[in-house]
Structure formats: C-alpha cells, structure tokens
Amino acid sequence: MIVERIEANIESMEKEEIINRHIEKVYLESSLLVKRIQRVKTDHGREIGIRLKEPRDLTSGDVLYMDDRNIIVIDVMEDDLLVIRPRSLNEMGTIAHQLGNRHLPAQFENDEMMVQYDYLVEELVKELDIPFTREDRKVKQAFRHIGHSHE
Structure with missing residues (x-):
C-alpha cells in the first residue's frame, strides 16, 4: 500500500x-x-x-x-527532552536568546519550552538557575531547524 x-x-x-x-x-x-x-x-x-x-x-x-x-x-515515539519552565518573562527571554544563538529548535506547550536533550543546554539552564526537568515525552510534530545564516 x-x-x-x-x-x-x-x-x-x-x-x-x-x-x-x-x-x-x-x-x-x-x-x-x-x-x-x-x-x-x-x-x-x-x-x-x-x-x-x-x-x-x-x-x-x-x-x-x-x-x-x-x-x-x-x-x-517519546523523545528525550529538557522541559524548561521559566518563572518570568526575563527568564524566558534569557533562555530563548541563548538557545536561539545556538540555532536549537524548540516547541512550546502552555508555559513550557521543550528542546531535545543536550548536556550543554542542561548545564546552561542549571547555570542560569531556570527551572527544568528532563523527561521522556511525545511531541506532536518534528523539531525543525529554521534555515538561517549570519551573513
């Protein structure tokens, strides 16, 4: 078929x-x-x-x-995710800026930002003291990279 x-x-x-x-x-x-x-x-x-x-x-x-x-x-199937839960607009802006500089695709559900697990991102959110958990979770759509260059 x-x-x-x-x-x-x-x-x-x-x-x-x-x-x-x-x-x-x-x-x-x-x-x-x-x-x-x-x-x-x-x-x-x-x-x-x-x-x-x-x-x-x-x-x-x-x-x-x-x-x-x-x-x-x-x-x-479930993905290995970091589920980031910023407490304020400032924390959201800070982590979004940091992840955007790394060109990491993210998804959002309610007040949560989800990225595929990466130990460097885990270290970053720990360093910034932004609440997060590591979870196996199903996403509805693919993590898609957005084409961009710094020219």
Missing part, C-alpha cells in the same frame, strides 16, 4: 467515526515526521509506503488509511 495523502487527523474526527474501527498504529521517531517519502510498518506488521504529494510534515494522529473497518494512524 502506498499513501499519497493524509486522510484526516484522528484528534479532529468524531468519536462515532472511530469507535467501530480497528486502529493500527505506525510508531515514528519525531525526526521522521519531516520525511515525505518513507517505508514504515504498522504495529500489526503491515508495510506501508508513504509518498506524500503535498509538501507537509506528518504529525501525531495523522490518518494514513481508513475504510469501514480499519484506521491506520501515526503515533510518535
């Missing part, structure tokens, strides 16, 4: 659309969400080729296939 487009996202579907269907999952590392062409395997051993026609990243919950009885959905 070759998937060329995403049918929907399971999070935006009605319960009635899901409840009577068997769900198979494709577990991906977050870094693979940016690949439009790849071969994957479901948790039931079914091989699927993904060749998306539109230029978009995959996200957690994307429906690769759906019929009257089955749904095949993307699920993202």
Whole structure:
C-alpha cells in the first residue's frame, strides 16, 4: 500500500467515526515526521509506503488509511527532552536568546519550552538557575531547524 495523502487527523474526527474501527498504529521517531517519502510498518506488521504529494510534515494522529473497518494512524515515539519552565518573562527571554544563538529548535506547550536533550543546554539552564526537568515525552510534530545564516 502506498499513501499519497493524509486522510484526516484522528484528534479532529468524531468519536462515532472511530469507535467501530480497528486502529493500527505506525510508531515514528519525531525526526521522521519531516520525511515525505518513507517505508514504515504498522504495529500489526503491515508495510506501508508513504509518498506524500503535498509538501507537509506528518504529525501525531495523522490518518494514513481508513475504510469501514480499519484506521491506520501515526503515533510518535517519546523523545528525550529538557522541559524548561521559566518563572518570568526575563527568564524566558534569557533562555530563548541563548538557545536561539545556538540555532536549537524548540516547541512550546502552555508555559513550557521543550528542546531535545543536550548536556550543554542542561548545564546552561542549571547555570542560569531556570527551572527544568528532563523527561521522556511525545511531541506532536518534528523539531525543525529554521534555515538561517549570519551573513
């Protein structure tokens, strides 16, 4: 089976659309969400080729296939993250500036900044005395580097 487009996202579907269907999952590392062409395997051993026609990243919950009885959905594996919880706008500005200078991609949820684990970043937030934890957590989308040069 070759998937060329995403049918929907399971999070935006009605319960009635899901409840009577068997769900198979494709577990991906977050870094693979940016690949439009790849071969994957479901948790039931079914091989699927993904060749998306539109230029978009995959996200957690994307429906690769759906019929009257089955749904095949993307699920993202947990990443090793530093979850940074600044107490003030000053702390947020300080850590955002420091991480931006390193061109590290970050994601935000509520009042938390998440970056992929790096021991140097861990040392930095300790040195700046900004609250953080190291957690294994699922992200909904890939950490994407933004193209930039200092010319």
